[in-house]
Structure formats: structure tokens, C-alpha cells
Amino acid sequence: MAGKIIVAGHICLDITPVFASGKTQPLASVLTPGKLVQMKDVNISTGGAVANTGLALKVLGADAELMGKVGDDEFGQIVLDRLRKYGAEGGMLVSADSSTSYSVVIAPPGTDRIFLHNPGANDTFRAKDLDFEKIAQADFFHFGYPPIMRHMYENEGEELAGIFRRVKEAGLTTSLDMAAVDPDSDAGKADWGKILEKVLPYVDYFVPSAEELCFMADRPRYEEWMTRAAGGDVTSVISVEEDIRPLAKRVLDMGASSLLIKCGAPGMYFTDGKKEIFERSYKPERVLSGTGAGDTSIAAFLKARMEGRSIEESLHLAAATGASCVEAYDALGGLRSFEELERRINEGWEKL
Secondary structure, eight states: OOOEEEEEEOOEEEEEEEESOOOOOOHHHHSOTTOOOOEEEEEEEEEHHHHHHHHHHHHTTOEEEEEEEEESSHHHHHHHHHHHTTTOOTTEEEESSSOOOEEEEEOOTTSOOEEEEEOGGGGGOOGGGSOHHHHHTOSEEEEEOGGGSHHHHGGGGHHHHHHHHHHHHTTOEEEEEOOOOOTTSHHHHSOHHHHHHHHGGGOSEEOOBHHHHHHHHOHHHHHHHHHHHTTSOGGGSOOIIIIIHHHHHHHHTTTOSEEEEEOSTTEEEEESSSOEEEEEOBOOSOOSOOTTHHHHHHHHHHHHHHTTOOHHHHHHHHHHHHHHHTTSSSSSTTOOOHHHHHHHHHTTOOBO
8 A cells, every 4th residue: 555645734943951860850840940950961853743753754664755844044954954864855945034943842851841932934834835736646644733833723724724625635645733732822812623623524634632632622621631630741630431532522523534642651542433442552661752752653653554554553553653752862763663663562562
């Protein structure tokens, strides 16, 4: 089966300071005003869905082309140089009028990450920046992170819906990933219920995280989750039966064909309205950073579906890839081939 996949949307430069201590501590005790925190090196890598999912697909052996936008600046050159190592720079637009997007990733050991993010050129990205002639020659189309791309959520998502409508009319299998939303930003004030209702009828695989999805589709439930978590990891206090399943039903009713919800360390939930699977995470050998784990697990899921594998096999490989990813500071350093992952699974790789 296989074929070609286009990965489009958000791309940035990730700057991740490496903590010297491997001790797990609450974030509030690590980052307090006036405190000096001893650090080690800094990890600089490409980030965003285009780089994380797109390059992971290439590492896993897929025929993938990336489409994104960077600024004509120093950060942009670093991004292009990194992509060039994978032969993936050809689809990038370089804007003289925009800066390159970047994120400072604060990732203390054992604690979920905080992103200090500048959307940069992603805020100027529009449908006209996509090469639809190339897209029409592909088989799969994946778009990532519209909540941090201004034109994708303005006007109730009209631009984003137009992109997916055009791609779906070309006969491609489509998938859509989301990103966390700052509640105080313009994106946080957008009507995501209406945006999803416009876009999801053209989406075959909708692949957000639990928190992202709940914020967009059921704000009262999201606020209740935040209260329940009390500043901790939300995915540790929610359940499939009481929290994920009703949320999934609401989203399927909006028109998505299939839904894959990333639930953090516990695993991922899949449903198409008929089949329901919760795939628990595999236990990594070590945890250095969660950066890119969701994006790379989605890359593995899509690659497996492109190969014609079953949903069950695709979920096994997605969970295994996510576990491999957290063993490195960047999104790609820990990735393993499907053959190696299947060997580990068959040898009884322990699940969380």
C-alpha cells in the first residue's frame, strides 16, 4: 500500500535547556523567583508538527514531503540546515517579512513541559502557501498545530476548513493534530466548537491530546479537569469511562471519521464509533524529555496505516514509538525502526 504523505502546518526551532539534576520535583519548586537553577547543556532542534511528525515519518522510512514557513533569519537558517540533513527542506517557504517561530521548552525531569512560544511565520501561513498540485499527487495529508497559526483559527476556521475540503476532494486520506492553547491568547478566545464542526467532516484521523481536545470541545469539563489535577498532570486524574469516552462521542458527532486521543503517559484512546481501544504505553528504559513524543507516535500510526496495517498493529507501533521518543532529549534521537520495535514487543516489552 504505502504511498506518499504531505505533512504541513506549524514548524519552529525548539530550544531545550538540560537540567543538571535528574531528581523529580514539582515545577513550582524548580522555577521560583530569584532562584538559581544549575543547568547542563542546551538542546537545539527543529520542532512543531511539520518537523516532529514529518521527519519522524522520514526516519521510519515513509515517502514524506514537508510544507511549512520560516523567516529569513538566523533561526530560519538553523531550521533549514536541520531539514537539509534529511532532504526535507524543499517544501519550506522563507518569508522576508516574518521571523522564524521558536519555543523555549522547560522540561524538568518527571514533570510535564512548559513552552515559551513565539509563533513567528506560522501566524502568516495561509492556504496559498501550500502547493496543492503536489498535494494532489500524494495519498495522505497531515496538518498540525492550527491553534498556534493565526489564519487557521480566525473567522471560525474558514481557512483551515477550506484546506481540508480541497485536500479531501482530491481523494487523500487526511489527519489533523492540535496543540495546547493559551486561554488568554486570541486562539484561546476562538470558538473552537464551531471550528471543529467546520473542519472535522473532512478529517479521517483526528489526533489531538486529551487536554487540547477537552479545551476545545468541552470547556466546562476542561475546567473541572484542571481543578481535579490541582496543578499536576491532567492525564493522571482522568478515566476513559467518565472523561474520555463522553468527550470522544461529542467529537465524533462533529463529523470526524476516527479519533485518536493522546492521553500522556497512560497511553492513547482510539475510536471510530464502532471500535474502541485503549492502548497502554510501553515502559521506556529512561525518560529524558517528552518533547515530540505525541508527534512521533502519530507519525508511526500514520506510517503503519499507510502500509495497510490493522488499527491494532498501528496503535502498538504508535505507543512503542512514543516510548522510544522520550528516551532522548529531541524528538528523533530515540526513534527505532518498526522491525526493532516489533522485536521488542514480541519479546514481552513491559507496559505501564
